[in-house]
Amino acid sequence: MPAGASQAFALIRVPRDSARPTDDELRAALLEDAARIGQPASTTATDMQVAGPYRILVAGAALDEYVVWER
Numbered sequence: 148m149p150a151g152a153s154q155a156f157a158l159i160r161v162p163r164d165s166a167r168p169t170d171d172e173l174r175a176a177l178l179e180d181a182a183r184i185g186q187p188a189s190t191t192a193t194d195m196q197v198a199g200p201y202r203i204l205v206a207g208a209a210l211d212e213y214v215v216w217e218r
Contacts, residue, residue, distance in 0.1 A: 155181040156216045163202060163209040173197060173215045194218040 157176035159168050168176075173195060181189070196218050200211035 154186050154217050155184070157214075159213045159215065160203070160205070160210045161200075161213075163211050165211065167197075167200070168213060170195075173213070176215060177217060 155177040157173075157180045159173065159176050161168065174192075177193075177195060181187075194217070195215055197213055197215045199213035201214075203210050203212050
């Protein structure tokens with residue numbers, strides 16, 4: 148993997164002011180993305196970076212968006 152490149156990346160949206168997704172939920176989102184782009188499943192836990200929450204409005208729904216990627 149090139150320096151600075153992430154294999155998996157995910158956006159997670161929850162109702163505004165809900166609890167932050169758990170680490171297990173964030174890792175599951177990364178695994179789903181890796182499968183979607185045809186990456187083999189990791190045999191070891193990878194470090195992840197999380198940004199957010201970012202307050203967004205989608206089709207009238209107030210949401211908090213989190214961005215998660217592998218490091």
